[in-house]
Amino acid sequence: MSSHVAHHTAPSHSDHGANPWGGGTSPFKISYGKMMMWFFLLSDAFTFSGLLTAYGYMRHKYDDIWPTAGDVFTHFPFYNGHIELAYVALMTFILIASSVTMVLAVEAGHRMAKKKVQFWLVLTILGGLIFVGSQAWEWYHFIHGTPQGAYLLEDGVTVMRHKVDPQTHVVSEDVFLVPAKDKSGFIEVSGAEAAAMKATATHIHGANLKHNEYGVPLFANFFFFITGFHGFHVFSGVVINFLIFLGVVDGTYQKRGHYEMVEKTGLYWHFVDLVWVFVFTFFYLI
Amino acid sequence: MDVRDDVYEYSLDNHHSEAEGKKIRGLFIKVLLALSLLTIVEVAMGMAWSRDESMRAILKYSFIIMTLVKAAGITWYFMHMGDEKRGFQLSVILPFFILIGYLIFIALTEATYNGTLRPVVENYFGL
Numbered sequence: 001m002s003s004h005v006a007h008h009t010a011p012s013h014s015d016h017g018a019n020p021w022g023g024g025t026s027p028f029k030i031s032y033g034k035m036m037m038w039f040f041l042l043s044d045a046f047t048f049s050g051l052l053t054a055y056g057y058m059r060h061k062y063d064d065i066w067p068t069a070g071d072v073f074t075h076f077p078f079y080n081g082h083i084e085l086a087y088v089a090l091m092t093f094i095l096i097a098s099s100v101t102m103v104l105a106v107e108a109g110h111r112m113a114k115k116k117v118q119f120w121l122v123l124t125i126l127g128g129l130i131f132v133g134s135q136a137w138e139w140y141h142f143i144h145g146t147p148q149g150a151y152l153l154e155d156g157v158t159v160m161r162h163k164v165d166p167q168t169h170v171v172s173e174d175v176f177l178v179p180a181k182d183k184s185g186f187i188e189v190s191g192a193e194a195a196a197m198k199a200t201a202t203h204i205h206g207a208n209l210k211h212n213e214y215g216v217p218l219f220a221n222f223f224f225f226i227t228g229f230h231g232f233h234v235f236s237g238v239v240i241n242f243l244i245f246l247g248v249v250d251g252t253y254q255k256r257g258h259y260e261m262v263e264k265t266g267l268y269w270h271f272v273d274l275v276w277v278f279v280f281t282f283f284y285l286i
Numbered sequence: 287m288d289v290r291d292d293v294y295e296y297s298l299d300n301h302h303s304e305a306e307g308k309k310i311r312g313l314f315i316k317v318l319l320a321l322s323l324l325t326i327v328e329v330a331m332g333m334a335w336s337r338d339e340s341m342r343a344i345l346k347y348s349f350i351i352m353t354l355v356k357a358a359g360i361t362w363y364f365m366h367m368g369d370e371k372r373g374f375q376l377s378v379i380l381p382f383f384i385l386i387g388y389l390i391f392i393a394l395t396e397a398t399y400n401g402t403l404r405p406v407v408e409n410y411f412g413l
Contacts, residue, residue: 028374031296038378046385053389070336089329093322100318103364107310110302166337258297263366270364274357280325281353285332286346 037264041271044233048275051229052282055222059286065179065186067215069284071164075141082169085284091134092280095234098127099273102241106266109259114248117259121245124269128238135231142223145206150213151176154200159215163188179215223283230279233272240265317363324352 028035059066074082101123108116148171151160158179163172176194177186189197204213207220244265253259328349335341362368367375
């Protein structure tokens with residue numbers, strides 16, 4: 001063990017007998033805090049699994065009329081055209097990168113390099129803030145919707161959308177898509193028929209919990225709930241990382257002789273990244 | 287600062303030298319590159335084939351496999367699960383896969399219930 005922890009008097013597991021099951025030590029050679037963090041993350045993983053399974057179930061049941069994420073999330077900051085999913089991919093990369101800076105902070109902690117731990121933690125917090133900001137930006141665009149909007153028909157649930165060319169993204173002025181009664185897909189409506197439907201319809205923009213201009217409201221409900229639940233995890237992660245950062249600056253962990261607190265908050269932070277990998281696949285890609 | 291003598295500080299044995307650290311950091315960069323590459327491949331595949339009905343199934347399953355590979359990389363290297371004792375690895379990973387197996391079983395078998403579930407869901411969510 002290196003000299004900078006020599007003054008420390010807390011027992012380490014190597015001080016104890018050779019029999020790991022003889023008491024006085026943990027058979028898994030892991031501290032209580034770290035083990036409980038893992039079990040907390042396991043329970044959190046159960047929650048997210050339940051949410052994503054429910055999503056997958058509904059997604060599959062309404063396969064024919066479910067909006068394609070690629071058609072909904074086409075915005076990119078400072079760019080007026082349409083690039084499918086590029087921004088979400090960038091967000092994914094930012095979160096993975098902030099996972100790497102976190103693991104570098106943990107690694108620096110194992111060398112008792114306080115300055116390095118500080119440096120990598122700051123970058124991790126920044127990455128987290130950028131991600132939360134990006135999510136807010138994406139919610140903003142989803143809530144405000146497209147310039148042309150859509151028509152919520154008289155029954156209050158069916159949405160009639162402008163037909164959009166998937167390649168050129170040109171919005172048709174007079175051809176509309178309406179989900180078929182048997183949910184087997186969409187039927188094209190135009191001319192007098194469309195005008196009659198429009199006359200009794202409400203013009204809507206964007207999505208909220210009641211209606212969704214991109215199609216079924218369930219899509220919006222799941223989107224807000226799952227990305228919101230994950231976003232709140234990211235937000236809490238940023239707050240916890242910041243508190244741990246204050247501890248690092250204060251020298252608390254240097255005095256303690258190890259940076260296990262950074263490891264524990266790191267576990268949580270990696271978990272947030274882990275969940276996002278699944279949300280990205282199931283919500284945006286499939 | 288008071289030091290509790292009933293708390294075993296396993297982290298005191300986890301310190302490593304600068305030379306070892308360099309090796310570990312190299313590994314992290316490799317994992318980062320692998321994860322980024324997989325994400326790029328996923329998005330590229332999505333852009334190319336997402337509207338091609340015949341590619342749907344292949345696309346879906348390759349996305350799921352790539353996601354599991356990414357998740358394993360994050361858990362094993364970033365969360366240092368690979369460094370834990372085998373018993374501990376199993377005590378975290380096994381319960382999770384048992385639950386996932388159960389969820390998939392329910393989703394597949396109870397989907398026949400859908401005939402009565404669907405009108406309820408439709409009314410409730412306004413579909």
